[in-house]
Amino acid sequence: MKVLVLNNMVPFLRGGAEALAEQLVRSLNATQGVQAELVRIPFKWEPAERLIEEILICRSMRLYGTDVMIGLKFPAYLVPHNCKRLWLLHQHRQAYDLWDAGQSNIPNTPRGQEIRNALIEADNRCFRDCEKIFATRLVANRLRHYNSIDSEIMMAPLNDPELFVGGDYGSYVFCGGRINAGQRQHLLIEAMKFTRSSIKLVVAGPADTPADAACLLDLVERYDLGNRVHLDLGCVPRERIAKYVNEALACAYVPVEEDFVGYVTMEAFSAAKAVLTVSDSGGPLDVVRDGDTGLVVQPDPESLAAAIDRLASNHHTTIEMGKEGRMRWIGMNVTWPLTIERLLA
Amino acid sequence: MKIALCSSFVPFVDGGGRFIVEWLARKLLENGHEVERIYLPFVEDPRVMFAQMAAYRLIDLTESCDRLIAFRPPSYMLRHPCKILWFIHHFRGYYDLWNTEYCPVPDSVTGRAIRDTVFAADTATLCEARHIFTNSRTVSDRLRQFNGIDSEVLYPPLQYPERFRSDGYGDEIVCVSRIEHHKRQHLLIEALSHTQTPVKLRLCGIGTSGSYASELEALTHRLGLQERVILEHRWITEEEKAERLARALAVAYAPLDEDSYGYPSLEGSHAWKAILTTTDSGGVTELVVDSVNGYVCAPHPQALGEAMDRLFRDRSRTSAMGRAAYERVLDLGITWDNVVRKLLT
Numbered sequence: 264m265k266v267l268v269l270n271n272m273v274p275f276l277r278g279g280a281e282a283l284a285e286q287l288v289r290s291l292n293a294t295q296g297v298q299a300e301l302v303r304i305p306f307k308w309e310p311a312e313r314l315i316e317e318i319l320i321c322r323s324m325r326l327y328g329t330d331v332m333i334g335l336k337f338p339a340y341l342v343p344h345n346c347k348r349l350w351l352l353h354q355h356r357q358a359y360d361l362w363d364a365g366q367s368n369i370p371n372t373p374r375g376q377e378i379r380n381a382l383i384e385a386d387n388r389c390f391r392d393c394e395k396i397f398a399t400r401l402v403a404n405r406l407r408h409y410n411s412i413d414s415e416i417m418m419a420p421l422n423d424p425e426l427f428v429g430g431d432y433g434s435y436v437f438c439g440g441r442i443n444a445g446q447r448q449h450l451l452i453e454a455m456k457f458t459r460s461s462i463k464l465v466v467a468g469p470a471d472t473p474a475d476a477a478c479l480l481d482l483v484e485r486y487d488l489g490n491r492v493h494l495d496l497g498c499v500p501r502e503r504i505a506k507y508v509n510e511a512l513a514c515a516y517v518p519v520e521e522d523f524v525g526y527v528t529m530e531a532f533s534a535a536k537a538v539l540t541v542s543d544s545g546g547p548l549d550v551v552r553d554g555d556t557g558l559v560v561q562p563d564p565e566s567l568a569a570a571i572d573r574l575a576s577n578h579h580t581t582i583e584m585g586k587e588g589r590m591r592w593i594g595m596n597v598t599w600p601l602t603i604e605r606l607l608a
Numbered sequence: 609m610k611i612a613l614c615s616s617f618v619p620f621v622d623g624g625g626r627f628i629v630e631w632l633a634r635k636l637l638e639n640g641h642e643v644e645r646i647y648l649p650f651v652e653d654p655r656v657m658f659a660q661m662a663a664y665r666l667i668d669l670t671e672s673c674d675r676l677i678a679f680r681p682p683s684y685m686l687r688h689p690c691k692i693l694w695f696i697h698h699f700r701g702y703y704d705l706w707n708t709e710y711c712p713v714p715d716s717v718t719g720r721a722i723r724d725t726v727f728a729a730d731t732a733t734l735c736e737a738r739h740i741f742t743n744s745r746t747v748s749d750r751l752r753q754f755n756g757i758d759s760e761v762l763y764p765p766l767q768y769p770e771r772f773r774s775d776g777y778g779d780e781i782v783c784v785s786r787i788e789h790h791k792r793q794h795l796l797i798e799a800l801s802h803t804q805t806p807v808k809l810r811l812c813g814i815g816t817s818g819s820y821a822s823e824l825e826a827l828t829h830r831l832g833l834q835e836r837v838i839l840e841h842r843w844i845t846e847e848e849k850a851e852r853l854a855r856a857l858a859v860a861y862a863p864l865d866e867d868s869y870g871y872p873s874l875e876g877s878h879a880w881k882a883i884l885t886t887t888d889s890g891g892v893t894e895l896v897v898d899s900v901n902g903y904v905c906a907p908h909p910q911a912l913g914e915a916m917d918r919l920f921r922d923r924s925r926t927s928a929m930g931r932a933a934y935e936r937v938l939d940l941g942i943t944w945d946n947v948v949r950k951l952l953t
Contacts, residue, residue, distance in 0.1 A: 265620050274612055274644040274672040300619050302649055307668050316666045323663035325651040328620055 264607070266291050266299040267329045269339040271306035276471075277498075278441050279526050280352050284335055286422040287350075290599040297607070302326075304339045308357065311369040311378050314338075318385045333606060334393075337382075341389050348606060349390070350417065351398040351406070353522060358382045359409045360520075386410060397606065401522045401545055417605060418524060418549075420597045426505035427533035429589075432582050435463040435493075436539065436571055437511035439504050440518075440527045442479065442496065443471040447517045449482055450541075450564055456486040457568030460575035464515075467495035467507055504530075513537040513574045513581055517562065520545040532556070532592035537584035539570055550595070556588035609952065610642045612669055614686055615679035616650035625680045625696060628743075631767045632677075632694075632951075635944045641952075644673065650682065652699065654713050654722050661685055661729055677951060678737075685733045692951055693740040694762060697747060697867060702726045703754050731755045741950065744868045744891040761894075762950055763869065763942040771846060772878035775854040777927050780808045780838070781884060781916060782856040784849050785872045787815035787841055791863045793824055795886075795909060801831040802913025807920040809833075809860070812840040812852060853879035858919045858926060860884040861892055862907065869895040877901070877937045882929035884915055895940070901933035 268291070270284040284301055291299035304321060307313050321341035326332060332347045334340025337355040340347070357367040358379045369375045390396060390412045397417035398406060406412045421427070442448055448466050455464050470476035476496045483492050495503070508514060514531035516538060523546040531538045532550070538557035540547045553559040558573065560566040574581045613629050613636075626647070633643045646669075650660055664685040669676055676688035681699050684691070698704070701711040702723045713719035734740065734757055741762035742748045748759045766772075785791050793811050800809050815821055821841040828837045844852075853859065859876030861883060868891040873883045877895070883902030885892045898904040903918070905911040919926045937943075 267619050272644075272646070274646065274669065275610060275642055298620060302619065303646070304648070305646060305667050305669060305672070307672075313668070316668075320663040320666045323659040324649060325653070325656045325660055326619060326649055327651045327653070328618070 264297050264330045265328065266297055266331045266333060266607070267326055267344075268299060268301045268333045268335065269342055270301065270303050270335045271337070271339040272303035273307075274305060277469075279523070280336060282422050282526075283352070283419050286420075286599070287333070287335075287602075290603050294600075294603050294607075297603075302339070302342075304342070306336075306338060308355070309368060311357075311375060314355070314358075314369070314378055314382055318382065322385070331607065334389075337386070341385055347389075347393045349393050349396045349398075349414075350606060351396060351402050351414065352419075354386060354402070354405065354409075355382060359405055383410070387412075399523050399546060400549055401520075415605070417602065418595070418597045420599050420602055421526065421529045421533055423501060423505075424533050426501060427508055427530045429534040429536070429585075430509035432512050432536075432578070432585075433510045434461070434575075435465050435511055436513050436515050436574065437507045437531075437536075438464065438466045438515045438517075438527070439507065439530070440468050440516065440525065441471060442466070442468050443475045444478075445519050447519060447541075447562070448479055450517055450562060450567060451515055452479060452482045452486070452488065452492055453564035454567035454571060455488050455492055457565050458571050458575075460572045461491075462512065462571060462575040463491050463493065464571075465493045465495065465507055465511070467499045467504060469498050470496050505534075508534045508536060511536055512578075513539060513557070513585065515539040515567075515571075516544065516547055517541045517567070518544050518547075519562075522546055524549055529592065529597075531585075532588040535582075535585040535589040537574065537581050537588060539567070539574065541567070550588075550591060554584075556584055556591055558584075609675060610644075610673040611636055611952075612644045612646055612673040612676045612688075613679070614646045614648070614669075614676060614683040616664075616681065616683050617647045618651070619649055627767070628694070628696065628764050629679055631764075631944075632947065634767075635948055639948055648683065650680075652701075652712065658725065658729075665733075675952070681730070682733075684737065685729065687736070691737045693734065693737045693759075694764075694951065695734075695740055695742045695747060695751065695759065698730070698750060698754070699726055704750055727754065731757070739953075745894050746867050746891050760950075762947060763940055765942045765944050765947060766871065766874055766878065768846070769878045769943075771850050772875055773850065773854050774880035774930065777857050777881075777923060777930070778855045779806070779920070780810045780852075780856055781858050781860050781919065782810045782812070782852050782876075782881075783860045783872065784812045784844055784852065784875065785861060785863075785870075787811065787813045787821050787824070789820050791861075792907075793820075794827055795862055795907065795912065796860050797824060797827050797831065797833065797837055798909035799912030799916060800833055800836060802910050803916050803920075805917045805920040806836065807857065807916050808836045808838065809916075810838040810840070810852060810856075812842075812844045812849070814841065814843050849875065850879070853881060856881050857923075858882040858884055858902070858930070862886040862889055862912070863892070864888060865890040867891050873902075874937065874942065877933040880927075880930040880934050882919060882926050882933055884912070884919065886912070895936065897936070899929075901929050901936045 332344035396414035516527040541562035551557040678684040740759040861872040886907040896902040903915040
């Protein structure tokens with residue numbers, strides 16, 4: 264069976280979706296009787312007028328000699344194929360929930376409305392023609408709400424679980440992942456000035472823009488946190504990320520309404536570390552339970568500071584929560600072989 | 609510098625066209641550049657071809673990279689203010705193979721209109737390039753003839769030329785190449801039946817079908833050459849290839865009208881071996897100068913047989929031509945340093 268995985272790309276940018284797409288292709292190729300390849304279509308969403316062209320680009324592409332297509336993201340999933348399944352990582356949120364939240368780059372003008380309607384219409388047509396749609400819980404809810412489409416819940420497994428084996432519980436909280444305003448690493452740095460314990464914070468990952476990096480660097484300097492906050496910004500090798508996780512006391516992950524549990528969460532649990540998150544983080548709340556596998560607090564620096572102090576002072580409880588997180592994660596049985604089986608069923 | 613390498617591909621058909629991109633990407637990374645490879649699917653079906661070309665055209669990479677290097681058609685239809693081409697072939701069915709069995713449309717009013725449109729779209733978008741390099745004089749000649757466009761030949765080097773070596777000069781003329789009818793291994797076997805010396809012929813490689821290999825075997829038997837023809841009809845690893853070339857007397861490569869000089873002749877040159885080829889082998893004759901770094905014979909068994917005898921008898925001359933073959937590669941600038949310098953100037 265020949266399976267083509269379709270993802271979009273922003274040249275020179277790599278994030279969780281890219282790693283997932285590559286791991287999906289590897290896992291497909293490791294499945295008996297399956298041959299898989301990845302197609303990445305460049306995507307540009309600024310200005311909003313571009314979206315019409317992006318839809319047209321994908322709908323004009325053709326795939327021959329392929330038995331099954333698996334689409335991951337807008338607009339790549341619009342490429343025509345008569346045996347299409349979606350593992351929907353994202354719709355174009357600017358036309359859906361971010362539009363409702365007033366955070367869309369599509370202008371709220373008559374023309375903006377037209378663009379948004381064209382996008383939704385293209386999505387609806389595509390979704391209707393799909394054989395199956397899989398999505399995370401949050402994306403599935405949005406699909407139901409905005410497109411009246413039912414989908415099956417599916418979580419993404421960890422790409423390299425063998426790296427996240429745990430280790431000693433050190434004296435820092437670790438926060439990994441991409442760095443941008445939506446991931447709110449700045450909240451954690453601001454929290455550090457309110458903490459009473461001597462615990463440290465390590466933030467590591469690639470900044471989306473130089474401005475995102477500068478923002479964190481400025482905060483550390485402004486609050487004079489140089490000896491308590493370690494920033495390791497850039498494309499940090501996976502092995503180093505794993506070392507940060509394996510030797511941390513706990514991990515922190517505080518995004519705004521993330522669609523997805525997040526690799527940061529899965530890596531932490533895999534390594535038996537408690538996860539500190541916030542009440543509006545979205546996906547992580549599927550698995551992080553307050554006082555059980557981690558802490559869930561209000562998304563403000565003072566609340567986060569209190570939580571960080573709690574993790575530091577109740578060392579034993581923190582370790583126990585990490586171990587509970589690991590048990591919970593293993594029990595969810597989110598593995599690549601099972602994922603492939605469902606996608607191709 | 610941020611460099612995007614763009615090419616087209618047919619999913620699940622891994623042609624040589626991707627190697628040149630992958631190898632170049634590696635060298636550019638070694639030189640400290642940021643590289644993104646963009647492979648877009650393309651189906652060469654006249655019914656849907658123009659829609660796909662339009663899709664390529666609509667893709668906007670202008671702000672994503674400092675330089676765009678395009679390879680296989682129609683990747684040069686992408687827009688960029690600093691577009692460089694390493695043009696490796698046309699849509700040949702509409703160009704030099706027009707009105708042959710490889711041509712996808714009939715020579716009718718409609719067929720000619722499609723052909724004219726391909727020409728117009730190609731010429732217009734090729735002209736946008738800041739510089740056009742090709743992989744051979746043959747391809748440069750076609751660009752001049754069909755599109756009226758000047759270009760510069762930039763021969764693609766081997767990925768790891770240092771892998772090849774010479775351990776002296778044995779009794780075998782070696783041909784490592786796909787076993788295909790147009791590669792004309794049968795001609796080499798027929799030539800061997802005309803030799804006076806005990807020179808041997810080793811043919812290594814796989815083919816798309818086993819039938820031609822069977823024909824070669826039958827031919828060997830019919831001519832009573834079982835003792836002197838060694839046929840290895842299988843995938844040959846790079847190490848095996850280097851090993852066989854190291855001990856070879858010379859290499860033979862006599863395809864029918866090939867576009868490029870052919871990797872077999874370049875590999876032979878890096879192993880310090882003279883190259884036996886024919887006057888109608890196309891690009892190979894750009895590399896081989898008769899009696900300097902090999903022999904360029906008429907494509908007849910008799911002539912090739914005489915050349916094989918000369919290679920066997922006059923060993924000091926054969927080894928001198930082998931050394932000259934290596935020097936010729938350097939003279940032509942077939943090195944990655946040269947390629948990187950040219951493509952980034």
